[in-house]
Amino acid sequence: MIAALSLLAYALMLALAGPRLLRASSWADRAPRLAIAAWQALTVTVLASLALAGAALTFPTVTVSRDLAGLLQACIMAIQEQYASPGGAAAGATGAVLALTILGRTLWCVGRGLAGMALERARHGRILDIVGRDNKQHGIVVLDSDEATVYCLPGRRRRTVVTTGALQALDEAQLAAVLAHEHAHLSERHDLILGFSRALAAAFPGIALFRLAAAETARLIELRADDAAAARSGRLTVAGALLAVASPGKTPLPSIALAAGGAGAAARVRRLIPPHNPLGRARTAAGSLAVAALLTLPVLLLGGPAAAAAGHNLCPGISTSASSPAA
Structure with a gap:
């Protein structure tokens, strides 16, 4: 019960304080890749903490034994003891519903989101095959349109689409900059990162954390692609291209498209426009450790009590002779 309550408190604390900490200063704009990882870790940790809390309520934590047979017997006895009382049975049922609901809802929405993305990619890809023209010099697909638009279509047949209006509006250096921007989206699979965040926001619409995470992820992947393009073409060139x-x-562009403008x-x-001001190696390393700690702490909260009791007697009803060959 202590582990379950600790996990629930940890999830609540992260859901309330996590977004404020991540948006409290401009460090995310200086290190968008780290900020993307932080938002992903925050949402995954909250979900994992809630699911593990449900599992802890459903299956009571038992101490660790060197004897597998004794461990299994201890698990059975602990479960029987918990579900023998009405309160224990209610807690176990509540935990099972919580864990299964979170896991099932997450898998369903993520799977549905990925399937929808695949269908929309295929549909838009067929349109590009009909109305687009391949430009092998730049490795792009050209669309006839007066609108200055550049976007990429991720997937197995990844393509970058540039309208004739954009080709007229951009010089060679600016075109190379926006193409580097789109290539960063494709190579770092920003579509999957954004799709996962949007799926969690759709799965749990009542939780503000997931809506904020989806919005911030959409913004940060653009900053990350801008930085990748600036490393190749220069910041002012990328700014002019934007x-x-x-x-x-x-x-309207398809929802799966990642556009340079907009x-x-x-x-x-x-x-x-200002000179590049990176976060610095020390602060980046500290942030990476914080992201790792976010993901690790729920496992420690659940497994710590059991690991700390390693080698102790499993249950009052089990004597040391229970692990003998005769037993």
Whole structure:
């Protein structure tokens, strides 16, 4: 019971305080890749803590034994003892419902989201096959449109789409910059990261943490792609390219497309104008350790009591002779 309550308290604390800490300063804009990992770790840890809390209520923690037969007998006796009382049975049933609901809802929404992304990719890919023209010089698909739009279509047949309006608005250096931006999206599989965040937001719409995580992830993957493009083409070149494709077009893009311009482009341009100010190795290492600690602590909260009791007598009803060959 202590482990379950500790996990529930940990999940509640993270859900309330985690977003405030991650959005409290501008460090995320200076290290978007680390910030993406932090948001992903935060959401996964909250879900894992709730699911493990349910499992801890369903199956009571027993002490660790060197004897497998004794451990199994201890597990059976502990479960029988818990479910013998109405309160223990109610707690176990509540824990089972909690764990199964979280696990089932998460798997269902993530699976449905991935399937929907695959269908939309295939549908839009067929449209590109009909109306698009391959440009082998730049490795892009060209669409005839007056709107200056650049976006990528992830998946097995990953493609970068550039409209004729964008080709007219961009010079060669700016075109190389936006292509590097889109290639960063494709190579780092930002579509899967964003799809996972959106699936959790759809699975648990009543929890503000997941809505914030999806919105921040969408913003941070654009910052990360901007940084990858700036490392190749220069920050001012990327800023100029974003200005050229910043206006959202009248034709809506598919939800799976990751576009260089669109909403938030103005803020991204302002971020690129000052000189680059990275977070620094020490703070990046500290942040990485914090992300690892987020994921590790739920396991320690659940397994700590059992590990601390290793070698102790398993149950009052089991004597030391229970582990003898005769037993």
